[in-house]
Amino acid sequence: MRLTALLLSSALASPALAADPAAVLDTYADIAEAAYGDSLTTAQALQAAVAALVAAPSDATLQAARAAWVAARVPYQQTEVFRFGNPIVDDWEGRVNAWPLDEGLIDYVAAGTATNEENPQAGLNVIAHPTFTLSGRQIDATVLTPALIAKTLHEADGIEANVASGYHAIEFLLWGQDLNGTGPGAGARPHTDFLQGADCTGGSCDRRATYLVAATDLLVADLDYMAGQWAEGGAARAAVAADPEAGLMAILTGMGSLSYGEQAGERMKLGLMLNDPEEEHDCFSDNTHMSHFYDGLGIRNVYLGAYNRVDGSVVAGPSLSNLVAASDAGVDAQLRTELDASVGALQAIVTAAEGGMAYDQMLAPGNATGEALILAAVDALVTQTRSIERAVTALGLSKLKFEGSDSLDNPNAVFQ
Amino acid sequence: MPRPPVLLALMAALALAAPARADYPEAIRDVILPGYAAFAEAAAALDTAAQASCEAQALEPAFHTAFDAWMAVAPLRIGPAEEDGRALAILFWPDPKGLGAKAQAALLAGEPAALTPEGLAQASVAARGLLGLERLLWPAEPLPADPCPLVRATAADLARMAADLRDGWQGDTGFAQAMLSAGTEGNAEFLSGPEVRQAIFTLIHAGLEQIADQQLGRPLGSFDKPRPELAQARASGRSLSNVVLELQGLRALTESLTPDAPLTLAAFDHALGLAEALADPVFAGVATPGGRLKVEILQQAVRALRDTAAVELARELDVDLGFNAADGD
Secondary structure (H helix, E strand, C coil): CCCHHHHHHHHHHHHHHHHHHHHHHHHHHHHHHHHHHHHHHHHHHHHHHHHHHHHCCHHHHHHHHHHHHHHHHHHHHHHHHHHCHHHHHHHHHHHHHHHCCCHHHCCCCCCCCCCCCCCCCCCCHHHHEEEEECCEEEEEECCCCHHHHHHCCHHHCCCCCCCCHHHHHHHHHHHHHCCCCCCCCCCCCCCCHHCCCCCCCCCCHHHHHHHHHHHHHHHHHHHHHHHHHHCCCCCCHHHHCCCHHHHHHHHHHHHHHHHHHHHHHHHHHHHHCCCCCCCCCCCCCCHHHHHHHHHHHHHHHHCEEEEECCCCEEEEECCCCHHHHHHHHHHHHHHHHHHHHHHHHHHHHHHHHHHHCCCHCCCCCCCCCHHHHHHHHHHHHHHHHHHHHHHHCCCCCCHHHHHHHHHCCCCCHHCC | CCCCCHHHHHHHHHHHCCCCCCHHHHHHHHHHHHHHHHHHHHHHHHHHHHHHEEEHHHHHHHHHHHHHHHHHHHCCCCCHHHHHHHHHCCCCCCCCCCCCHHHHHHHCCCCCCCCHHHHCCCCCHHCHHHHHHHHHHHCCCCCCCCCCCHHHHHHHHHHHHHHHHHHHHHCCHHHHHHCCCCCCCCCCCCCHHHHHHHHHHHHHHHHHHHHHHHHHHHHHCCCHHHCHHHCCCCCCCCHHHHHHHHHHHHHHHHHHHCCCHHHHHHHHHHHHHHHHHHCCCCCCCCCCCCCCHHHHHHHHHHHHHHHHHHHHHHHHHHHCCCCCCCCCC
């Protein structure tokens, strides 16, 4: 029997961690506070742009609202690395960034597209139906409020594809369905979908405008809550500071889970293997390349302990990289190289998209260039995950212990 | 200096007295490689049967044999299974957006001549594989076109992937060799033997989690809203037997990896006993309070098994849990 002290490890006694985990965790929380804070201010700018669109629908106000949405994604995607390791974030995230969605729940869609054998509400169209039945219950949705969206519509019937709130619901209302398949072009909702009176297109323009405003208000409120959790005295900041070993593991768990299972797997490889243009993260706006890039950047941010704020200032401090280097310089050097490589591979996708090959076009069957670009990023993300595991080992930490379970809280119980 | 004969004899005696060796080379040799070979053979037989006849009745036995063989290796989401989307294409599940049915309908509506194995290899993973075949052999509604060309192309595509998988593990550049040569110069995949143990341990843990959360969890749904229609491979009546086969495969893998995990093996046997005693092949019982309880008890047993394995195997193998493909949301 190979005996080990794994579960009983006291990592904090090792010289590597003498480099002060508390300071590293301060940097981590500072980056979270800044990135969620930036997400909040850019969402407030979106809120203002939506108000202007609704007040005076025109192509110009619609474009301005879309630009505000795109800008709001830059800081938000860099916060995704705080998922998976922090329960406060995980319990909340589905409200703001759930994806993929059966958008026919919210508004009109092209004929034949609102079908999902697993979701009876895939074609509900709340905007066109002030009242409807849900799980046998009569729902009064005559007044579209943030509360109705959050409590009744979102994940209606317990079905995850019923996404009624967050960035992607707003994205759908600003862009509409992208009906170009894997060909060029994004969603093309006309501004007239928000015109009140006889010029309204798409029907129920008043309810569409109300829904958009309510969903944006809800996003702002949700981001405000999360920024507060990471501020001085906030619960998320306190949680990572409370147990430095668990806090460091939260950083690494977020990095590894986002790199591998979520980003490389669920979001990139799966979409490629499905050849499905709907399987891109920002499928209405064709902004997927940017979302993926900033996700990758966020992973590197928390390792290097530095974040560039939207106002150009930098939040930086003692980093996890410093800690790993003190324990195993080789692992640190390799992981830094690999993080640079994944950011580079994601940048190559951005460059190609800005050069005219949108992410959904990369997913087209037979597009060897697109496939190679996506697979290169997938490979880079998978590769860095192995080094993240090595960093866990180098610091004497335990993912198993961090994930916890009843038996792990009392390992001896299992051996009695 | 040559070793004295006495010492050699002593070493030989010690070797004989020691318990059967078990570690990752044994897991690869005794479980993983034979598992993939069996799946390749079964998929080839299914292909042969489909080329002879595409009647559901004629294909049923070969379909089940191939599906059985896949479940034994399904949790091995590593190496060749992760390349070219093979694991995704062989068993695309769950499918919460119903993409498989949509993509397959498009293929059925298209030119039959386009339904070559080569063409299908380029198609969406959701339309292919075992559940693609299941939809054609046990259609929920009458099919809009003669399914025969698509049945044949799907079976051929499956056989090709199964052969590629088997081959991808074998030979000097195969994945087995990458594991066996862990820690040697030039092996960037596995820097040490413990990394291989960690990788296999992580697969066992993730496999158990997926059984509890997905294969049992999806049909269980919530107490107010059970979802029996979401059970895996419901149309072919395999939901429960898939769980049994996967547990058996994971048990064999565990046993080959270490002989010294009595609590984990006992927990496997407990969960397998419950599963085998459950007379509910597609978990239809989740819709009734009594039937639901039985599936929940099985789910709890699999979770307890996962936790036992987590503690005992981590200690025994001296590794931590790694990241797995299902870590996302």
